[in-house]
Amino acid sequence: MKKHLLWIIIFSALCLICAIIILITDRSGGAAVISLNGEAIRRVELDENQEFDIDLGDGEFNHISVRDGKIAVTDASCPDRLCVRRGYISGGVPIICLPHRLTVEVTDGGGVDAVTGR
Amino acid sequence: MNTKKLTIMALLLAIALTVFVIEAHVPPPVPIPGVKLGLANIVTLAALVLLGRKEALTVLLLRIVLGSVFAGQAVSFLYSISGGLLSFLTMSAALRFLGRERLWVVSVLGAIAHNGGQILAAALLIGPGAAAYLPILLIFAVLTGTFTGLAAQLLTARLGK
Structure with missing residues (x-):
């Protein structure tokens, strides 16, 4: 039992550290940044409800919905649709659509002024 | 390589x-890419x-x-x-030091390394922002790694040798 206990403690500590990192790196606020291939392509204010498509060409898309200060991918042409299953988020771990290399991250709006386009 | 070993390997590959393939068709428990039980790792x-x-x-x-083909x-x-x-690589090294009575630990370390490798691949594909997923993936690696590791430990204990 003793030889297991050490590892149980190590792995529990690792989980705790990870949970703390998730909490302290969470900069949730009133805006969201949508990135494609790691580059921010669009900034969305979450205080107004809206819906729009991110057009990826070749008929590929992610449909983004903003409602009550939360953001979600409500439809997508990707094969696994994990991004859609995430539902509405207001912070925490970003939505990621791996097949489309698209991420949606809720932020406090700071540090993303350099977002290009629109 | 003798025939018996070859047959066992073929059986393990089939399992x-x-x-x-079955796990790939079941929706993952958490809608975050990279999080899955990894049941096939029991066989590895x-x-x-x-x-x-x-x-x-x-x-x-x-x-x-x-598996990618199917x-x-x-x-x-x-x-x-x-x-x-x-x-x-992580699991085969860890098994030497930990032995099969701590196979679940080997499995958790393997799961952590698995997610580390995936984050590296994701960082190449979608940029360094993918590293933000490491903490959440590590938490699930510990949970799923423990589960599959215990399953493998019980299995190998019963198969004897």
Whole structure:
């Protein structure tokens, strides 16, 4: 039992550290940044409800919905649709659509002024 | 290589492939890419304990290649192979030091390495922002790694040898 206990403690500590990192790196606020291939392509204010498509060409898309200060991918042409299953988020771990290399991250709006386009 | 070993390897590959394909069709418990139970790793662990490193690596590589053909998309192969190889190296090294009575620890370390490899592949594909997923993936790696590790430990204990 003793030889297991050490590892149980190590792995529990690792989980705790990870949970703390998730909490302290969470900069949730009133805006969201949508990135494609790691580059921010669009900034969305979450205080107004809206819906729009991110057009990826070749008929590929992610449909983004903003409602009550939360953001979600409500439809997508990707094969696994994990991004859609995430539902509405207001912070925490970003939505990621791996097949489309698209991420949606809720932020406090700071540090993303350099977002290009629109 | 004798016929008995070859037959066991073929059987393990068939089991791993079946488990892998079935798991690919079941929606993952958490809608975050990279989080899954990894049931096929039970077979890799069993092969590592019962047969040896070379045999386990052969079964793993064949399962990843054939698994991508049957159930994967082109992108998922890159994640599978980078995660799978890093995980295998970690597990075969860890097994030497920890032994089979701590196989669940070997499994958790393997799961952590697997997600590390996937994050590396994701960082190459979608940029360094992918590293933000490491903490959440590590938490699930500990949980799923413990589960599959305990399953493999019970399995190898019953199969004896």
